[in-house]
Amino acid sequence: MLSYIASRFFQGLLTIFLVVTVVFVVLNLSGDPIRMMLPPTASAEDVAAMREAFGFDRPLPEQYVKFLRQVVKLDFGRSIQTRMPATEQVLMRFPATLLLAFSSLLLAALIGIPLGILAATRRGKLLDGVAVSVSLIGQSIPVFWIALVLILLLGVFWPILPPSGYGTIQHLILPMLTIALFLIAGITRVTRTSMIEILPQMYLTAARAKGLPERRVIVKHALRNASIPIITQLGLQLRFVLGGSVVVESIFGWPGLGQLLAQAAYGRDYPLVTATTFFIACLIIGINILLDMAYTMVDPKVRFWS
């Protein structure tokens, strides 16, 4: 098992290296980042000075090597807007994003999984119809519109929650609800489908025949076997939450990674954009490795090592 973890770790490092390369290529797509940073009225001397200051006057391969060296040292330079070290700024934003991500994922799982199970066991009934519609519509609503409508309902028409800010539990509720509502759709759908596949299995009939209560049959015997696709879905969604919360964080003024990235992109703050994307990628790759471990816990048949 240790060697498996080690090999996954190196695979992860390779992916991170590729991500970093992709980011480097992307940032050089425009040909001249300096031109994008400075106003069009900037004088030729200013452009040249700026280019030299950032090292953009060097040949690309040299820039790439220098860039990789920075990455290894986790030093992405200073933010153009705030003059603070980019890495420090990103790390400061981590707790807020993690809090929002995990609380909304938890809420969504607590609603979505039972809803999916109930829909699967009452297939074709009213509740099933509701679950199917919820997951279909939920997947078609852009998350920022959910946010706006929630603010309109709970912040304006019936003002019980603060529409933006950070610090108290009340501030957490709206952004959490926004992301959770979006996630419930996917979780419900996957739970329902995988439960429907499991339910006709003979071993469930056997479990019932030996006199287990239905509850136990469903939760202990069926759900556990249906849980691999559900875990996969949760992992995919965490990816969405960590990155896609850019919009939600911007709307609710939530001081997380997403808001930082949006601001950095808006200000063409290259060091900050690079640092934020790098850390988001690391987080996602790390979580994927943890999820692979989780598979082996719910299903002893899954063994990635021998």
Next chain:
Amino acid sequence: MTSRQRKNASKPTGSRRGFRRYRHEVWRQKRVAAAHVLLLLILVAAIFADVYPIDANRQNLFHHLKAPTLSHKEGEFPRLLGTDPLGRDLLSRLLQATRLSLLVGVLAVAVACGVGTLLGLLAGFIGGMLDHIIMRVVEALLALPFVVLAIAIVAAIGTSFLNIILVLGLTGWVTFAKLVRAEVLRIREMDHVEAARAIGCSRWRLLFVHVWPQVVGLVLVTITLTLGQMIIAEATLSFLGLGIPPPTPTLGGILSDAQTYFFSAWWIVVFPGIFLVAIVLCANLIGDFLRDYLDPRLKL
């Protein structure tokens, strides 16, 4: 079995037959039929957006944030969905924005589908080093959320109509490549391909005559399901101010402006969202239907 029956059985999807069967299946499910009709309506409305009697960009500060109404002055068209902060007619702007959304969505899907399908085919069919390289890149791109990658690219190349399509295409091809590659790997081992290889078909003939026809269904389904995502992604970028720059009306941009006027004007928050959801919902419904219709075994 008579020879005629056999002919029909072996050829269930001749062009006219195929369309009739499709129409028949569509009308059997109310939801799917409704989605087709609604999408067609939206399409027609978007194509003829310029015919609408009120100019989308004509500002009139006397009409600042007027609520939706049927009443109107003599010789003027009613502001059916109200007006925005600059007094521009909301419905007219929404029609223009819808057209733009659809256009960007379709073009972005075309780019993503073209690049992704081609690379997926090559990776799956040729394999070896090429496969390795393509899949590693796919993996790296998948480690970055769609929006994050799109934002990084926009930050680098700036915003314009063409750039947005490029951004969405360059982030969206991964899905196509991944799905197509997996499908090609499966099909390539099938007996009919093996047989064709045994009688000496060339590589390209194998790929285009024996493998490709079996991948088309998957590609079609992915196109419809990706269309909705692309439209949402475009709206998201515009919403963040990183999409097609104003004054061009976009659904995301209109919603972004609406944030300031929460307390006074609910309609500029509600209606653009309904337009957006309607388009995406239709595309998703049709995509789900297509998946069942073309191949019930497909799972995406």
